Amino acid sequence: MRSPTPMPTRSAQRLAQLLKETDDLKAYKRILVVYLRAKYGYPSRTIANMTGYHQTTVKTIQSQYLKQGESALFPKKKGGRYRENLSLEQEKEFLIPYLEKAKAGQILEIGAIHQA
Numbered sequence: 001m002r003s004p005t006p007m008p009t010r011s012a013q014r015l016a017q018l019l020k021e022t023d024d025l026k027a028y029k030r031i032l033v034v035y036l037r038a039k040y041g042y043p044s045r046t047i048a049n050m051t052g053y054h055q056t057t058v059k060t061i062q063s064q065y066l067k068q069g070e071s072a073l074f075p076k077k078k079g080g081r082y083r084e085n086l087s088l089e090q091e092k093e094f095l096i097p098y099l100e101k102a103k104a105g106q107i108l109e110i111g112a113i114h115q116a
Helices: 011-021 025-040 044-051 055-073 088-103 110-115
Strands: none
Touching: 011 025, 011 055, 025 044, 025 055, 044 055
């Protein structure tokens, strides 16, 4: 088994600072995974037991940190309007006539909206 890649110099100090500054739990745990290796040299199995991550996840996080730097420690947000056909502004404009009919008590047919 090969020895782990050494962490950059002063990374433990910067990671300690990031631990104090972050308020996101996912980011905190990811920073902690790298910090425990940089500061104390713990193996990935020990860090996995301490953080609740799987050993493979610990290695992945550490590898991403070594390749990408601090940006790897802050997970990207998921979600969004993947199937949007109109922007929110355009959608609001499009629905105005139908909302007016609904407020007036008229019956709305979904087929008419789909055809438009």
